Amino acid sequence: MNDTELDEILDTWTVPPPPTSLRESVRAGFAAGQHRWIGARPPRPRKSLVAAAVFGAVAVLLVVAQAHPGSPPVRIPYTVDSEFVRYAVDGSSSIDMYATSYEIDGAEILTSRSIPNRPFGTALGRTLDAALPIWSRLMARLTIDPETLRRVRQAAHRSVGVVAGCNASCLTLEHYGFARAAAGPNTGCIDGTIVGHETILNYPTTAVQPRMGGNVRMTWWMAPDLGCFALRIATEKKRPDGTWRLVSEKRALRVRLNPSQTRTE
Amino acid sequence: MDLVKAARRGREAALLQLFDDHHLPLFRFAYRLTGSVADAEDIVQECFLQLLRPECAFDPRRTSVRTYLFGVVRNQSLKRMRNSGLADEACHHAKQDSSPEDEASRAELEDAVARAVKQLPDTQREVLILAHYERLRLAEIARVMALELGAVKSRLQRARASLKETLAAYMPGWERSLEKKP
Numbered sequence: 503m504n505d506t507e508l509d510e511i512l513d514t515w516t517v518p519p520p521p522t523s524l525r526e527s528v529r530a531g532f533a534a535g536q537h538r539w540i541g542a543r544p545p546r547p548r549k550s551l552v553a554a555a556v557f558g559a560v561a562v563l564l565v566v567a568q569a570h571p572g573s574p575p576v577r578i579p580y581t582v583d584s585e586f587v588r589y590a591v592d593g594s595s596s597i598d599m600y601a602t603s604y605e606i607d608g609a610e611i612l613t614s615r616s617i618p619n620r621p622f623g624t625a626l627g628r629t630l631d632a633a634l635p636i637w638s639r640l641m642a643r644l645t646i647d648p649e650t651l652r653r654v655r656q657a658a659h660r661s662v663g664v665v666a667g668c669n670a671s672c673l674t675l676e677h678y679g680f681a682r683a684a685a686g687p688n689t690g691c692i693d694g695t696i697v698g699h700e701t702i703l704n705y706p707t708t709a710v711q712p713r714m715g716g717n718v719r720m721t722w723w724m725a726p727d728l729g730c731f732a733l734r735i736a737t738e739k740k741r742p743d744g745t746w747r748l749v750s751e752k753r754a755l756r757v758r759l760n761p762s763q764t765r766t767e
Numbered sequence: 768m769d770l771v772k773a774a775r776r777g778r779e780a781a782l783l784q785l786f787d788d789h790h791l792p793l794f795r796f797a798y799r800l801t802g803s804v805a806d807a808e809d810i811v812q813e814c815f816l817q818l819l820r821p822e823c824a825f826d827p828r829r830t831s832v833r834t835y836l837f838g839v840v841r842n843q844s845l846k847r848m849r850n851s852g853l854a855d856e857a858c859h860h861a862k863q864d865s866s867p868e869d870e871a872s873r874a875e876l877e878d879a880v881a882r883a884v885k886q887l888p889d890t891q892r893e894v895l896i897l898a899h900y901e902r903l904r905l906a907e908i909a910r911v912m913a914l915e916l917g918a919v920k921s922r923l924q925r926a927r928a929s930l931k932e933t934l935a936a937y938m939p940g941w942e943r944s945l946e947k948k949p
């Protein structure tokens with residue numbers, strides 16, 4: 503067999519076209535990661551005056567946030583009390599945090615949260631919860647052109663975001679967002695693989711595993727009746743032998759419908 | 768402003784332009800390494816998002832974005848194959864006996880080529896796919912794989928020699944045997 507013959511025979515191996523959803527997945531991943539990436543890369547201020555002004559503004563925001571923690575901007579349709587559990591390698595567990603929150607416009611909004619046995623950490627965490635989004639918006643306005651900002655906001659409405667846990671000794675929250683699934687009776691609020699159905703706190707949920715890749719797998723139990731609130735979130739990491747280990751979990755404890763209805767397990 | 772910098776500053780259009788420019792060869796490369804559309808899709812998505820992360824090591828002064836992306840796809844594919852045992856499975860299939868007469872259809876021939884390529888050692892397989900199917904220059908392959916140019920040349924030669932031997936049974940008159948099929 504000569505080289506030309508080998509080339510001809512090799513050319514018979516064709517590749518199927520990439521799924522049409524690939525472009526949308528990349529776009530949704532970009533939109534979901536915007537907040538973290540931009541927040542993680544604050545640009546250098548062009549003038550020291552701007553830096554001083556921003557610093558002053560942040561200081562004011564911190565004071566204001568501490569004085570008015572968790573004040574809701576809109577009428578809240580319901581709230582969910584949740585606990586966030588972390589699992590060690592030996593299987594033991596500990597409570598990271600308790601939180602009360604609701605879902606609106608594809609974003610989970612915390613009305614309050616507490617870190618067990620750490621009152622100072624709780625106060626500092628609440629301050630950061632209030633200040634960081636304002637800081638992020640401020641930085642976005644200074645560094646991103648209005649047209650891109652408008653697109654980012656539009657993209658946010660096409661995704662569903664949750665608080666899946668906390669970082670840095672629970673001082674900051676761990677946010678995740680994935681593209682919203684197309685409407686339909688058999689969809690699970692977000693794009694992903696539906697792995698089951700379960701009733702949690704009397705609310706029907708669909709368990710969905712969004713596409714993540716790598717060695718982390720998340721399962722979200724989405725409640726369409728609560729505007730696609732995730733009543734449970736399990737995060738697992740892959741062991742070297744290929745099996746999955748549960749590392750953290752968010753579990754709903756109680757749903758309170760305003761003004762008087764309450765469902766408990 | 769270059770596209771990577773613009774995408775990192777939040778311009779979605781820049782990221783989508785990068786995607787449109789590069790995703791097809793990256794998808795083909797990932798598919799040929801993993802043999803799975805779903806894995807290839809995940810890998811390509813991850814490689815574009817990785818480009819935007821603050822910890823990303825891409826430096827346009829040292830390498831082109833295409834070379835960098837091929838390198839990411841390569842690493843991600845190998846990681847997945849090791850984790851899922853796909854490499855072992857590929858070898859297993861390649862050892863199965865089958866005669867050219869049984870595989871006279873184009874689909875079967877295609878399958879035979881895929882198995883023969885998968886049977887190659889990892890680095891030979893990667894060099895062959897990048898050189899033959901993606902038409903990358905040897906110098907660029909060397910950068911993607913972090914190898915010396917000489918090592919790339921020798922691996923490509925070994926891969927082609929090995930394939931000539933493996934696929935020799937399918938060669939004599941394979942086109943004619945296809946034409947006889949309805």
